Amino acid sequence: MDEKLHALRHSAAHVMAQAVLELYPGTKLGFGPAIDDGFYYDFQLPRPITTDDLPAIEARMKAILHGKHAFQRAELDIDAARAQFSDQPFKVEQINALAAGEMDEHGNAGANAAASVSTYTHATFTDLCRGPHAADTGEIPVDALKLLSIAGAYWRGNEKNPQLTRIYGTVWESKKELDDYLWRLEEAKKRDHRKLGKELEIFILDEEVGPGLPLWLPNGGVLIEELEALAKEMEHNAGYVRVRTPHITKEALFLKSGHLPYYAESMYPPMELEGARYYLKPMNCPMHHKLFAAVPRSYRDLPLRLAEYGTCYRYEKSGELFGLMRVRFMQMNDAHLYVPEELFEQEFMGVIDLYLKYFKLFAIDKYVMRFSTHSAEGLGKKYVDNPALWAKTEEMVRRAMIHGGINFVEVPGEAAFYGPKIDVQIWSAIGREFTLATNQVDFAQPLRFDLKFINKHGQEEMPLVIHRAPLSTHERMVGFLLEHFAGAFPAWLAPTQAMLVPIADRHVEYARRVAAQLNAEGLRVKIDDRADRMNAKIRDAQMQKIPYILVIGDKEAEANAVAVRLRSGEDLKAMPLATFSALAKKIVGERSLELK
């Protein structure tokens, strides 16, 4: 976002705060920043409000904008600031935090202690703020401003703190830009995987089955089979071996792994059987560690790469569930690599290389690699308490990524409980951020499981473990791919690859022969033999985003041909059946993104 737009949005947030204070006296103010597509402000209101209250607030804001009030900066020392904001407890807390150096103005820890703070005043409203702002409220285009929604948001983002009411709004430099933005929001909804998943009959979520427990329809089944075939092929080529492990495990294993101490709140409660407590597994790693330890390992066996499309259950909070992207049962493209320390960089980057191959195959280009590290505060709570090994493994990852020339951003406080990781961050159609794939280091579980191998010198040595899931889980991957391709999958993934459209009933028999032949050759082909016009069938096939539409009439039946139309509407004209079959098999076999 450019500076001007940022200033406009931040200024609009101040104006919203003024309007809310005027309409709801006694309101306490939280933070009110500009964000990617607009702004928000967090309030503790004297009474609850709903979206029905937004028009009144918006109207008040617009009246303020017309006043063309200048934004004026002032610098106050800490005591003066405390006095000025004495009736605003959240502001006083922030002033104290700034003064103590606990937090800089962005809320990041570890800043220098501030001797003074700045405020911005327009009209009757003054806010603690570092700016910058528009020159005056008249710069904010009245017709490019809109309040959007209301949400609860915890003070400072901590669920133990009071929950404030957040009002989201947006403002642009012109009405046209606002209208474009609102149009983009509508367009994004059309490629939402939940909508496409229903329209294309990929999956369902059934109230009686339970929240976050998707059921895959046959079309979804095809997607999963193809993704799994891809993973097996790539992993075979990269030296992985496949294993299989059960859905449930006794308590003792998860105590040993550290899941119960560190991860219990994301696990389903235990079931009691014959005096033992069993848990549904949230991750596959402990069982894979058992497989590593099951036989004596030599350095000659390493790296050992154990792969499994493991079945995991996580008790995500009900409000966190989101279509296929966040579920309670998932099948993960999981593997654990047992690696001597000196081979760490090579193996870790081997996984990164696998990521990049997949991204190329799917033409995924909008992602960020996030280097997720621990935070000192989390040690012993969120993270295994071993500062030395955190420092060491984080440096190993950082060095490997830099050597590999891979761009990444480093974010503290996002690590797994057992070690640092590289996460691939992507965005859903409606703009929500998710981790798609992950590549994690684990120094903690090898210790806990006492994993070892015999090195060249005949001594016992502990391997490092790399956990990785480049193809994410089936659930999140399919959700992401639905949105990424807007349902128009490459031919190799498409549940139906070709739809045969007989022009008249007399062509159905030939169509059946064609379908039988193409299906026998490994393609997924269907016939639309409904009593409908050809045009209707073409339209339906195209709406189902089926890659190839094969129209069959007298000419084709006579010439053993098919007339090929792509879902884009492009007409490849009639061609001999063998020609089409060769084309389709080539496109599918190469996992091509193109259809011709």
Added chain:
RNA sequence: GCCGGCGUAGCUCAGUCGGUAGAGCAACUCACUUGUAAUGAGUAGGUCGUCGGUUCAAAUCCGACCGCCGGCUCCA
């Protein structure tokens, strides 16, 4: 889990002030036999999310619960 909203046919939605529910598409049947994005006619389909309350009467008002949606927290 928390804050706010929503829940009517398979889907998208209408239903005014409380008076026993409607459209389009889809499905099914029949007719048409069509040359590259919707042929026509007909039939069938709903305990209005669930349970309780108010009322002569509830899709409509009230409450609880379930589910979904937008956020927060959290995450593959």
